[in-house]
Amino acid sequence: MATANPSPTRISAPLWTLWLRFEAAEPTALLGGILALKAGYHSYRSRLPGTDYSSGRDVAADKQGSAELASAVDLTMSTAAMIRYTGRLDKAARAKDPRLYTPAGPIIREFIGTLDGKTVYCYVLVGGKPLGVGADAGPDPGRDKSHLWHLHISIIRRFAADAAALDGLLSVLLGETLDAWRKRTQPTTPGKETTMATATEIAKAIMEQYKTPDGRTLAGSLDALLKPAGDNALGRQVTRSDTVPAARPPHHNADYGDPADPKVGNKQWTLGYALQAAVEASRSGSTLAAETLAEVRAVRAGQAAILAAIQGLDTAQVLRRIDDLAAEERARDAALLDALSRIESEDLAADEVVRLIGERLTSVSREQ
Structure with a gap:
């Protein structure tokens, strides 16, 4: 039985749906958390100072969307699952997969997990230079070792309540192919094979x-x-x-x-x-x-x-x-x-x- 959203005014329905669907697909999954009254994306923008890296200081799209919603999720799971889901995000991020990169910009700021179960791995998709990455996107070492057992995903605040964008993120996590996602999200028109022909x-x-x-x-x-x-x-x-x-x-x-x-x-x-x-x-x-x-x-x-x-x-x-x-x-x-x-x-x-x-x-x- 699906668990009700514990804080509908702070956690968007699409983000809660992402968690429920991930939980249903991954047997070892536990919710590490979405809303947390601390610095960063787990909190909501209206309570953060303008100097916080998730407030829009670095990425303009973080100034968009609701100022009252948390915009991150922690997914705790087994080591094998951590490696699998971190790897899927890394592959999609490096390939500029359209499920993570919309015309309005990347859906997520960063994800932190592990590719081998031994070393914490973080990849920043946008706003990397202010974090010391050396480029707008790239790996960012030195994150907390707790990410060996929980996958952290920071969602750009513009997309915190965007059902279509979060569906794309979940599609990557669950290993759906890009073609299958396109067919599922781009309905066919009678007499035409797909909405976007080759x-x-x-x-x-x-x-x-x-x-x-x-x-x-x-x-x-x-x-x-x-x-x-x-x-x-x-x-x-x-x-x-x-x-x-x-x-x-x-x-x-x-x-x-x-x-x-x-x-x-x-x-x-x-x-x-x-x-x-x-x-x-x-x-x-x-x-x-x-x-x-x-x-x-x-x-x-x-x-x-x-x-x-x-x-x-x-x-x-x-x-x-x-x-x-x-x-x-x-x-x-x-x-x-x-x-x-x-x-x-x-x-x-x-x-x-x-x-x-x-x-x-x-x-x-x-x-x-």
Whole structure:
């Protein structure tokens, strides 16, 4: 049976929940304490002098959040458990795990435990210089030996009552994988696998919107498109044109068709030749333009996905960003296909089409 919060005005409900869930998961766990009327994070900010290291003297986020809540927890447990949980926190802290590092800053100031059962180990995530660490983050030796049997965690006061932030901390403690945490805390939307697709998933989704002249999708799969032996006709023509020289007109290639009637020929060869010429023309302007159209789209989609994730955009904003990118690419493709059709109808000379395609490809590289 869960124990009631002994001091709801001083211990936040999310912090008490963290303790209850940890107790349920670790058989040897005992609560060393949360609220203590002494210096540091175990106390509440309104009773501490401005010189206390947990008052906001060192870390601005300690000035935020309730001034009436304790913001630390001591977890007593067996030596084996101490080593396990200290190790998990250390690994996550050094990896800048997003469960401990939010866009608003680190969730915890420090943790103190042991990695081997013999030596006290402390790692400071933020505000290390005022403590003598020598950097904003890093190990801080010399803490009390009582931390060989109890794990101390100082929580930045801004997050003392933040249920989502403390759930991330508990996730690290209990050994949940980062992927599992993301799936659990980022609910799926009907019709979508997750709220934040990977760069590859977004790239493939965008490329499915592009069509070859005969109506097929540009990419049956990303892997197939990027392989010279892939099944997609346009992808095959692009990759071949960039690696195997195509025969030049008038009709040195027997596959082209009837020399007496050039309008009746192999249009895939015509497309391959035009694309090769465009790639060759654009290569002089930029090395990136020598990549296949599909590769450029994949790179741009990946950049859009990564930028959206860094900026913390929600699902709707990410999808709008991708839709905008797709619209730009569709407009560019329409112009390219129009140029190819115009050379076949003899509205434009071949060299003029090559120039137009080259300009459009190099404009893609300049936008990167």
